[in-house]
Structures are given as structure tokens and as C-alpha cells.
Amino acid sequence: MKQKGFIFDLDGVIVDTAKYHYLAWKKLANELGFEFTEEQNELFKGVSRKRCLEILLEIGKVTATQAQFDYWMVEKNEDYLSYIEKMDASEILPDVPRVLKFLKQHRAPIALGSASKNARPILEKVGLLSYFDHIVDGNSVTKAKPDPEVFLIAADLLGVAPKHCVVFEDALAGIEAANRAQMVSVGIGDATVLTGARHCFANFTEMDNAFLQGLLQPATG
Ligand code: B16
Ligand code: MG
Numbered sequence: 589m590k591q592k593g594f595i596f597d598l599d600g601v602i603v604d605t606a607k608y609h610y611l612a613w614k615k616l617a618n619e620l621g622f623e624f625t626e627e628q629n630e631l632f633k634g635v636s637r638k639r640c641l642e643i644l645l646e647i648g649k650v651t652a653t654q655a656q657f658d659y660w661m662v663e664k665n666e667d668y669l670s671y672i673e674k675m676d677a678s679e680i681l682p683d684v685p686r687v688l689k690f691l692k693q694h695r696a697p698i699a700l701g702s703a704s705k706n707a708r709p710i711l712e713k714v715g716l717l718s719y720f721d722h723i724v725d726g727n728s729v730t731k732a733k734p735d736p737e738v739f740l741i742a743a744d745l746l747g748v749a750p751k752h753c754v755v756f757e758d759a760l761a762g763i764e765a766a767n768r769a770q771m772v773s774v775g776i777g778d779a780t781v782l783t784g785a786r787h788c789f790a791n792f793t794e795m796d797n798a799f800l801q802g803l804l805q806p807a808t809g
Pocket of ligand 1: 597598599600606609632633634635636637640665701702703704705706707726759
């Protein structure tokens with residue numbers, strides 16, 4: 589009988605940092621002389637910072653030298669950090685602590701699998717860092733979701749075979765990454781968007797302990 593492992597995405601699953609990413613990208617777009625909408629920000633969910641800037645510049649039809657590109661990467665992140673500086677436990681998405689506590693009470697190993705390079709300080713700020721046995725973030729991966737690298741590294745650190753891992757994800761690219769890793773994908777968000785997710789819930793308040801208990805069942809084989 590094999591123990592199950594649990595991997596959580598950060599932005600959109602544990603906290604809603606997308607609004608802060610949006611404000612920082614919008615500020616940069618406005619400085620460069622174009623608009624950036626909340627609908628366009630949807631394209632940025634689960635996507636690395638570098639790729640987000642490439643997309644932003646495509647939207648604004650801006651060409652950049654390498655030096656400008658690097659400068660804007662830093663500028664955006666500094667703005668973003670000024671927002672997350674003020675984060676606290678009130679920003680944790682509904683029922684996330686209940687789910688983490690339930691899994692911990694059942695001695696399940698838990699990892700973070702996020703594209704963000706700021707994942708660790710965010711978990712610290714909201715007081716959830718201690719639930720995580722391992723953090724795999726934008727500093728540890730070379731290939732962005734939908735590549736399964738981030739989740740495979742997490743499974744390896746947890747010492748659990750990928751097929752016995754469960755991934756909670758809000759982005760389509762993250763669901764694809766989990767499926768490519770042969771993990772059980774659980775979408776958090778709109779089921780009509782997160783097509784391909786093995787299970788999908790609007791948010792954790794919809795996910796009861798009986799469902800979690802089912803995920804925890806030790807696997808055979
Ligand atoms: P950073 P996740 C992702 O977090 C965000 O969804 C995405 O919008 C952001 O660009 C990316 O992290 C990188 O974040 O600039 O902090 O390194 O959903 O993978 O937890
Ligand atoms: Mg996400």
C-alpha cells in the first residue's frame with residue numbers, strides 16, 4: 589500500500605495574488621503607453637514572469653533590447669513585491685486551512701508546485717509555510733507549465749510516485765502539466781475552463797472531507 593502525496597499550486601489556489609500581478613503589469617503597460625485589461629491578465633495565470641513580459645510586449649507591440657527587457661522584469665517585480673509586502677492571513681482563499689489541516693492530521697506529505705519565484709515569502713506572510721514539507725517554485729524549475737517538471741520535482745522530493753500524487757491547480761496549463769505527469773489533477777475554478785481536470789471544484793468550500801478522505805486512500809501497485 590503506497591502513501592499519497594499532495595501538491596498545491598499557489599496563485600489562484602492558496603491565495604489570489606493574480607490581482608497584484610495585474611496591477612504591476614498594468615502599471616508597466618501604462619508607462620510604455622498602452623492599456624492592459626483584466627481579461628488579458630487571464631493569459632498570465634500560471635505563466636512565468638519572463639513569458640508574461642514577452643506576452644505583454646507583444647500586446648503593446650513594443651520591441652525591447654535585452655537591457656530594457658531585464659530592467660522591466662525587475663521593475664515589475666519590485667512593484668509586485670510592494671503589494672505582497674502587505675499580505676496577511678486574511679488573503680488566504682476560503683477553506684484552504686481546513687484542507688491543509690485535514691491532510692496534515694492524516695500525515696500526508698505536502699508540497700508547493702508554483703511558477704512564482706516569490707512563493708516562499710508569500711506563504712510566510714500568510715502563515716502557511718509550516719504546512720509544506722517542500723517548496724518547488726520558479727527558482728527550482730527550468731521548464732514552465734504545461735511541462736510537468738515542477739510537479740515531478742515535487743513528487744521526487746516527497747518520495748511519492750507521480751501516479752500517487754494529487755495536484756490542486758487553477759490554471760489550464762497546470763492541469764495539463766499534472767496530467768502529463770500522470771498525477772490526479774484537481775481543478776480549482778471553472779469546470780468549463782479547466783477541461784481535462786480529473787475532478788473540479790469552484791473552490792475548496794465545495795470540497796468536503798469525504799472527498800479528501802477518498803484521495804488519501806493508500807494506493808495499491
Ligand atoms: P513571479 P502560480 C504564477 O503563480 C502566477 O499565476 C503567474 O501569474 C506569475 O507570472 C508566475 O507565478 C510567476 O510569478 O513573478 O512571482 O515569479 O499560479 O504558478 O502559483
Ligand atoms: Mg495558479
